[in-house]
Every structure is written in structure tokens, then in C-alpha cells.
Amino acid sequence: MPTASMLFVCVKNGGKTQMAAALMRRAAGDRIVVHSAGTTPGSSLNALSVQVLKEIGAHLDGEYPKPIDPQLLSEVDLVVTLGDEAHLDAPAGVVVESWDIDEPSERGVDGIERMRLVRGDIATRVDELATRLLDATR
Template sequence: MTSLLDPQRVLERAAERLTARFDGIVAAETVERVVFESYASLMRTARITDHVPALAEKFAKDRLTALATSKGLVAKPHPEVLFLCVGNSGRSQMAAAMMRLIAGERIVVRSAGSQPGEEILPHVQEALSEIGADVSHEFPKPLTDDVVRASDVVITMGCGDACPVYPGKRYEDWPIADPAELDLGGVRDVRAELRHRVERLAAELAPA
């Protein structure tokens, strides 16, 4: 039988690993706080909770990287883009996946949701797999202040005023249909529109 203390132990070990990774950059207390905050945030919407502690470590690592970048504690060699929608289960995941395909390592890509869903929509996963984009390792993530601060460009899609606004950052709102309300054919149309927009943004931020 799985002990109720197991998630606690997993998170403590995750905090130890991340503390070592960010040694001299982020304080150990901050690392631990971010790990446990990340776990709590993901648990709020998780349908299956077994893998949440492991996902929390990945989420916390990304948040800590963003925190260090935004504070100038680590170098920022590439522009950073945040794609934001409501559930982080459709539009923002599609845009992020296509940006990774198109720009590779030339652009740092993140996505988040103002009200994250439980999982990436099946039609979205299928439409992305058709173009060679694997999102099986991705998951809906809540919007956090640190990832906004680290971003050079914030692309919003249907989430209204949920995203905090910071001076000096570029914001764009893309009027993209919600894949949750579409069949696979409709999601493919969304994919085509997003690809056009993402290609244009990638060419502008980091020409090949």
C-alpha cells in the first residue's frame, strides 16, 4: 500500500535536486517553496494524482529557471515567449508545440493557463501528432508571476485580463477559436492559423 507520506518524500527529494541545480543562484528556501507551491497548484486540477509529484518537479524547474532569468541571475541568450489561454489544454499548447518545431532552441517557449484544465485535449494531441509534434510529456500548467516576468513576448488567446502586465514587455492577443468546442477538422483549421502566426513571430524574434 502506498504511504500517504510518499508524496512528501518525493517532493523533498525534488527540492534537494533542484537546490543543487540552482546552487548559488536561488536560495534553498525559495526552491523548496516553489516545489511545494507547484505541487499544490497542479493538485487542484489533477484528475489522476499519482504522477503529480514528478510533474511538480518539472514545473518547479521551469519556474525557477524563469525566476533566475527575470532577475538577471543567469544569462538570457534567446528571446522567451509565453503562450497563454484559459485551460492550457488547447490553443496555448498548440502554439508552444509549433514554436518548438519551427524555432528549435532559438526561442525559449512556455505555456500556461489562467484556469488550467485536467489534460491536453485529445483532438489537440492528435492534430499535433500529425505534424510531428509530441506533447505526451506536456501538461496543463497554471499561470505564475515568474514566467510572465521572464517572457519577452506574451501571447494571449481568450483569457482576457488574467495575465499580469509588466512594463517593457510585448503583449499580443490572438483571436483563435477554442479547440474544446471543435471537432478534429476544426482543430486542424486552428492548427493552420496558429502555424501561420507562429512562423511570423519566430521569423521576427529569431530569424533562422
């Protein structure tokens, strides 16, 4: 039975937020209901995001970039924005956290290695958040 619900938000909803959602589903199973959305969703998932998730047994099966659903936004327990480009006007009472995700491309790291580093940063944050949310419901 789910104990919490959350929404990951970025701009395109094709890479980092999809990755965060998949990692949270893997970490928390059905104990946390997880959604992801974009402020201006793209048209497809980032292929490297999909690939690096598969490397660790996580997946994005059936997922696609989605816009923010205002009804969902008002009902979740927590919203996490990834990166500083996603701007969100959350309804009163909705808790919003912002994660400044490491961007390896700023250091000249690109391709699959970049995505593995991004995955690592997000996975660490997701694991900490899952523990916090699950501990709060005990």
C-alpha cells in the same frame, strides 16, 4: 543558444496554447525558449489537439496544463494571449500580443476538422512570429 523567450497564455492551457508552444518549438528549435500556461488551467490536454499535432510531426510529450508563474511572466521577452477570454495583468515592461484565433465551431465545423483548422491558423501565426523574433536577434 536561445535568443528569446516567450509565454503563450489562454484560459485552460489544454489545447490552443499547448498547440502554439509545440508549433513554436518545432519552428524555432532551441533558439526560442517557449512556455505555455493558463489563467485557470484545466486538468488535461485536449486529445484532438494532441492528435492533429502528431499528424504533422509535432508533439506535446511531457506537457500538461499549468498555471501562470508570476516569476516567469516577469522574465519572458514576449507574452502571446490566444483568444479573447484570457485576461492577463502583465508586469510593466512585459510585451503582450493578443491573437484572435479562428473558431470554426462558430461556423458549424467541429471535431477533428475544427482542430485542423485551428492548428492551421495557429501555425501560420507561429511561423510569422518565429521569423520576426529570430530576425530581430540577428
